[in-house]
Amino acid sequence: AQKVTQAQTEISVVEKEDVTLDCVYETRDTTYYLFWYKQPPSGELVFLIRRNSFDEQNEISGRYSWNFQKSTSSFNFTITASQVVDSAVYFCALREAGGTSYGKLTFGQGTILTVHP
Amino acid sequence: DVKVTQSSRYLVKRTGEKVFLECVQDMDHENMFWYRQDPGLGLRLIYFSYDVKMKEKGDIPEGYSVSREKKERFSLILESASTNQTSMYLCASSPTSTGELFFGEGSRLTVL
Numbered sequence: 223a224q225k226v227t228q229a230q231t232e233i234s235v236v237e238k239e240d241v242t243l244d245c246v247y248e249t250r251d252t253t254y255y256l257f258w259y260k261q262p263p264s265g266e267l268v269f270l271i272r273r274n275s276f277d278e279q280n281e282i283s284g285r286y287s288w289n290f291q292k293s294t295s296s297f298n299f300t301i302t303a304s305q306v307v308d309s310a311v312y313f314c315a316l317r318e319a320g321g322t323s324y325g326k327l328t329f330g331q332g333t334i335l336t337v338h339p
Numbered sequence: 340d341v342k343v344t345q346s347s348r349y350l351v352k353r354t355g356e357k358v359f360l361e362c363v364q365d366m367d368h369e370n371m372f373w374y375r376q377d378p379g380l381g382l383r384l385i386y387f388s389y390d391v392k393m394k395e396k397g398d399i400p401e402g403y404s405v406s407r408e409k410k411e412r413f414s415l416i417l418e419s420a421s422t423n424q425t426s427m428y429l430c431a432s433s434p435t436s437t438g439e440l441f442f443g444e445g446s447r448l449t450v451l
Binding site for chain 2: 226228231255257259264265266267268269272313315317326327328329330331332
């Protein structure tokens, strides 16, 4: 069975600090997809990134970067120079590519990030 | 712009009442999902549907049922609400091609 673990329940930083959110996953599939979502206080989950299991290149988007390492089954998310607007709950998720999965995601428990001014 | 709309942001119901949560998407997505979100537990899948009139149980289907009579609409039904069903309920849809979920704003249900 697939599983996603976000060991950090809550993280608190001061503005402009860099912060890394950890994500470790378990799956028996060789083909799978990993996701990160952001849930701001308004409640709606916002898609941030999708990565497939064959692409281990790190990705950078502005202040956001993602480090995917199959050897350690990790897909960590780093925010550089954090801002107050980054305060949210962040979820890591896994989707197996099997024919019966129909796109359903398995989510981690979420990490609450608070950025103080 | 993609849109998933949940009918109610906040509901308060009494134990034993029947509760309907409605979700509509305007993106012509094949797949629709109902998750519940609880602190420390993340999002857990209740039911999903990959086509009209088709449904599959997720990880925690007990106490819930669903209905998908039209492609754009997916309803979650609590036949007899209980206090342990107090939660945030999130609807999502996705195209089969990418698997990326688009979420609604959530419905916070309180059962007294």
